[in-house]
Amino acid sequence: MTAEIDRVKPALTSLRTLYKEMEADLNDARGGFGWWYGHFDQARVTFASDYLLQTVTQIADTLGEAAQHEREFNEAWYAQTMHLRQDSRIFAYPSSLTSDSVRKRTLRINKALAGFFCACGSSLDFLAACTIGVLGLRTDLVTASWSTMTTAKGGNEKAKRRVLATQDTPARQLQDDAVSSIYDTLHGEPDGWLTWTLDMRNMMVHRPRRIQPHKIYRRHKRDEFQLVMQLPRNPQLTDAEALAMSDRDADLLLGEHAGTTLDGVLSSLIRATSKTADVLRDAWLARRNDPTLLRQPEEQWQKVYPERRDLSHFSGFGGDSLPQINQEAIVKPALVNRRLRAARLTDADRSYWVKNLLTRDE
8 A cells, every 4th residue: 555655645745734734723612613613503613624624534545545446457457468468369369358367357457447537536526525615615515516616717707606705805815816726726737637537437437338448459460469448538428429429439539548547647636636735725724814704604514414414214234233242442543533522423422412413493
């Protein structure tokens, strides 16, 4: 895992600095961030504060997961390439590519590919939520997405007023400056990488996978075989749409091996995350120094217990199949313990929430 941590280290350094500044503002007595007190009722301040802190740690975790999936993809691809180079039947008998051993390695490759884009997509979702929380944009924090950032940056003034502070105020200036800096960073070179990455994640999660051909070739007769995979150029399209709209194969697929694409996506995401965390840290310090500059909007946590996140009533598949545990040890990172204390969720404080949730009148 050391290699993966080193890979994402620039982003982790900036995220750690942001987290420490935010953690320092937790108030164990009141719950949540101390300087948010009075912005809206304390129960919602506590929930929103805890969730916002959690987004920072989850950005770091999912970046690490993406780096691990990238390594697994490269290792599986290398194993597949070495196997096929040793198989002299490749060109004479293409059916040899469908052997059980090849299929198993193909499953490993596809698993790593899906895991990579899901992790990158999650990291971007958490980054959007963190940005919305720190900059006090008026939208639900838990269901936050990049569409809010797009509105804040490029929408007309009427649309901007729905999510931003009043125009020509210091609060709006802080938001505009930060949003512009973050948006420009995420939409930098190469053009379109952010939208393409999110489209790949959405395709992997929500739609049938596009055709991703594995191509075997050699430039000269004595050269070793090369094995490449090309990812779809427009993953938001279905296979039929892409084929119908394309005059040539080059319009269907990116002109590079998937390993090159994964490296570029993660490198761009690391750079963008590091820059975004630095911008958010500066905005956080400005708001801390003047808590009246920008009040945390109630729209970020409209109810203590929203109905759309109601209980699932699911009890698992095995019922209460675990034996009674008389002695238990729950291992939690120090960061989690600190969060739980500030959210009044330790065993000693849980009665506070039982009382508040049972007496809620939403």
